[in-house]
Amino acid sequence: MSSKELLFEALKVGKTSRTPWVPFVGCHAGSLIGVSASEYLKSEENIINGLNEAIRRYKPDGIPVVFDLQIEAEALGCQLAWADDNPPAVISHPLSEGVSLSDLKIPDKNSGRIPIVLQATKKICKQYPDIAFYGLVTGPFTLALHLLGTDIFMQMLENPDYINDLMNFTGEVAKTMADYYIDAGCDVIALVDPMTSQIDPLSFQQFVTPQATRIFEHIRSKNKFSSFFVCGNAQQNIEAMCDCRPDNISIDENIPLDYVKSIALSKGVSFGGNMRLTLVLLMGTPEDAQREALECIELGGDTGYILSPGCDLPMHTPPENLEAVAQIVYDEYQRSVIKTLKEKPSNIETYDFKDYGKGDKVIVDVITLDSESCAPCQYMVEAVKKVTPYFEGLVEWREHTIKKMEGVSFMSSLMIRNIPTICIDGKIAFVSKIPPQNELIAAIQKRINEKFKQKIYSSHAEITLIHTEKDNIDEWKKVIEKAMIETGKFLKVNTTTDNQMFQKFMVTKTPAIIITKHTLKAEGELPSVEVIKEWLKTI
Amino acid sequence: MELLEQLLKCIEFGKVNKNAPYPPDMKGQDGAEELTQIALSNGISPQEILQNALIPGMERVGVKFRENKIFVPQVLMSAKAMHASMSFLKPYFSSGEVKRKGTFVIGTVAGDLHDIGKNLVSMIIEGNGWEVIDLGVDVKTDKFVDAIEKNPGCIVGLSALLTTTMPNMESTVRKIKELYPNTIVLVGGAPVNDDFRAKIGADFYSPDPQGAVDYLNKLVA
Numbered sequence: 001m002s003s004k005e006l007l008f009e010a011l012k013v014g015k016t017s018r019t020p021w022v023p024f025v026g027c028h029a030g031s032l033i034g035v036s037a038s039e040y041l042k043s044e045e046n047i048i049n050g051l052n053e054a055i056r057r058y059k060p061d062g063i064p065v066v067f068d069l070q071i072e073a074e075a076l077g078c079q080l081a082w083a084d085d086n087p088p089a090v091i092s093h094p095l096s097e098g099v100s101l102s103d104l105k106i107p108d109k110n111s112g113r114i115p116i117v118l119q120a121t122k123k124i125c126k127q128y129p130d131i132a133f134y135g136l137v138t139g140p141f142t143l144a145l146h147l148l149g150t151d152i153f154m155q156m157l158e159n160p161d162y163i164n165d166l167m168n169f170t171g172e173v174a175k176t177m178a179d180y181y182i183d184a185g186c187d188v189i190a191l192v193d194p195m196t197s198q199i200d201p202l203s204f205q206q207f208v209t210p211q212a213t214r215i216f217e218h219i220r221s222k223n224k225f226s227s228f229f230v231c232g233n234a235q236q237n238i239e240a241m242c243d244c245r246p247d248n249i250s251i252d253e254n255i256p257l258d259y260v261k262s263i264a265l266s267k268g269v270s271f272g273g274n275m276r277l278t279l280v281l282l283m284g285t286p287e288d289a290q291r292e293a294l295e296c297i298e299l300g301g302d303t304g305y306i307l308s309p310g311c312d313l314p315m316h317t318p319p320e321n322l323e324a325v326a327q328i329v330y331d332e333y334q335r336s337v338i339k340t341l342k343e344k345p346s347n348i349e350t351y352d353f354k355d356y357g358k359g360d361k362v363i364v365d366v367i368t369l370d371s372e373s374c375a376p377c378q379y380m381v382e383a384v385k386k387v388t389p390y391f392e393g394l395v396e397w398r399e400h401t402i403k404k405m406e407g408v409s410f411m412s413s414l415m416i417r418n419i420p421t422i423c424i425d426g427k428i429a430f431v432s433k434i435p436p437q438n439e440l441i442a443a444i445q446k447r448i449n450e451k452f453k454q455k456i457y458s459s460h461a462e463i464t465l466i467h468t469e470k471d472n473i474d475e476w477k478k479v480i481e482k483a484m485i486e487t488g489k490f491l492k493v494n495t496t497t498d499n500q501m502f503q504k505f506m507v508t509k510t511p512a513i514i515i516t517k518h519t520l521k522a523e524g525e526l527p528s529v530e531v532i533k534e535w536l537k538t539i
Numbered sequence: 540m541e542l543l544e545q546l547l548k549c550i551e552f553g554k555v556n557k558n559a560p561y562p563p564d565m566k567g568q569d570g571a572e573e574l575t576q577i578a579l580s581n582g583i584s585p586q587e588i589l590q591n592a593l594i595p596g597m598e599r600v601g602v603k604f605r606e607n608k609i610f611v612p613q614v615l616m617s618a619k620a621m622h623a624s625m626s627f628l629k630p631y632f633s634s635g636e637v638k639r640k641g642t643f644v645i646g647t648v649a650g651d652l653h654d655i656g657k658n659l660v661s662m663i664i665e666g667n668g669w670e671v672i673d674l675g676v677d678v679k680t681d682k683f684v685d686a687i688e689k690n691p692g693c694i695v696g697l698s699a700l701l702t703t704t705m706p707n708m709e710s711t712v713r714k715i716k717e718l719y720p721n722t723i724v725l726v727g728g729a730p731v732n733d734d735f736r737a738k739i740g741a742d743f744y745s746p747d748p749q750g751a752v753d754y755l756n757k758l759v760a
Contacts, residue, residue: 081652083650083703085703086701086703089652089653091652150615150654150655150658153611153612153615154612154615154616154619156612157553157560157561157562157612157613157616158559158560158561158616159560198610198611198612198655199610199611199612200609200610200612200613203610203612232729233607235607236607236610277702278702278730279732282702314702314703315703316703
């Protein structure tokens, strides 16, 4: 089943083998190719390059061609203020500045930036026949607000007939735009009407429902899928939105996903969205993004749910966060790891690993979900098991499963983030991928060599006996000799009567014993300040 | 006082004047305009009108908005009714006969052109008896600083709707706190939350206008 077919299955409220993933990439794609939002949204070439990059990195099942709710408004004469890192903003409202509704004409395919977007749509749809492309149409209420300004809110109540006429017009614009996108090759038309979050259900039914319903009906008659997007807290209108009979509704983080799920499914509508844009996708880590995605996937279920961000992705969303989401969409095993970790209590005990791996043997730790039930873990454990005999008792291996508290503590103590991971003497050596035998052997051998070297260098210590001419040091020498025999540590013993040595070690009484030790601490690679500070503390 | 009770209802439900078609179930009745004039000519003091009709009326609006019982259009209609009534009280404000609770300076931060949320906050706070100075949208730090200088003791509200303008909110707050450390700064807007408020050193965050009103009222209580 191709990506597109999988998505279609969800749109038909069918059961899907995995959750379809539709990242709402808009001007964010500009940041992927190093251009500003305005450069991106004004150029067919940039849009195509940006989408190529987004598709390569995020592996979507579906993706919008462009996310810009000002395209129609611009074509209808609204002035835009362009920004480097946001879609443009509408700054003039023709209907409140002397233009009358009857002067406005439905934009043709050559108005404003419409030709740029349609050309990009045609090319990208041809290039990726297996991905579903969403044509995003400005919803009738949001477009009406662009044209009239915030006056619309009061006029709805004071002058409802006028607003109905206006909505008829913006509805017609949306229907025409839907046709343009369908002709250009889009599989899904999304009516994006975020401003409806600001009105009550009665007003919604009075002004928005008639338009949205006929637009979705029209899209259905062309055998394409439709979606109704709303950003902002539109909880009050979810039911009314579903009653407009789109194939799908998509909502943002303001509305609880389980609430949307229960209403949408009861009305036979598929649903999606809800990943937190700012707090998680923009400001969080890849791990945060994965946990968020998993939560949505679990809550959304396997029937009719499409994983998406709540709304247009902020320009500077870290791409790693979205790649991390894609990773768990495709990797069931990663999902079960995150799930297991999530279920662990937060009061995890962490161990002090300062001296871990300082023993004679080399310790190889494999941190797994559970090598009996998870294939990648099993292979990793087997790989380790297989090479240890090669070292004839010098190497000891252990498995730590995160299904047990000990494993979780071990994992967090060593700051391990991925499962499975191999650690050699408490240092992360292999993450997620199972190392080929020769690489694993080489890594262990390297550690053995390091330890051997440390041993040799630790014997690079010497004893200096400081004395004056009149001291009898024979007894001192004998005692030192005896101690060396008993411990098996033989150091070179120097004797000196050098005055400078007295001063250097502030010796006030003689004889005196000084042990100097030379330790190799770093080689080739510059340690961090923190690490050197730790060394200094032990002196 | 039945007259003020009636005026309060006009504010609560957004009945501007007798001819206003909204709300349909109050068609043909006197609105905020008529009732305020009648009240004044009946000798009810402007302070009483403000205290017993406008403020409690807008309070109900703020609470219902917070509880998702009404939405932007209804709030705007109430604000329109409130303003209609207020226009008759204005002369008494300048003469000092009616006292307001304080001055609130509000604006959307630099680079941000969104004004719906900011306007709602502004109207609900004004309706609660504060003098509101609305600096508009895309307001640079200097403009806020000027307003604070001209209105000693004022409280400041900043709005941001974009994740990309949140840093501008931070720099404005920091500048205000540097120059006027005692000035109280409130922040709000869709991407803002209390963690962000704490991080940038502002004094208060509320997800809805009524929260800001409650906070302001506590300051002058």
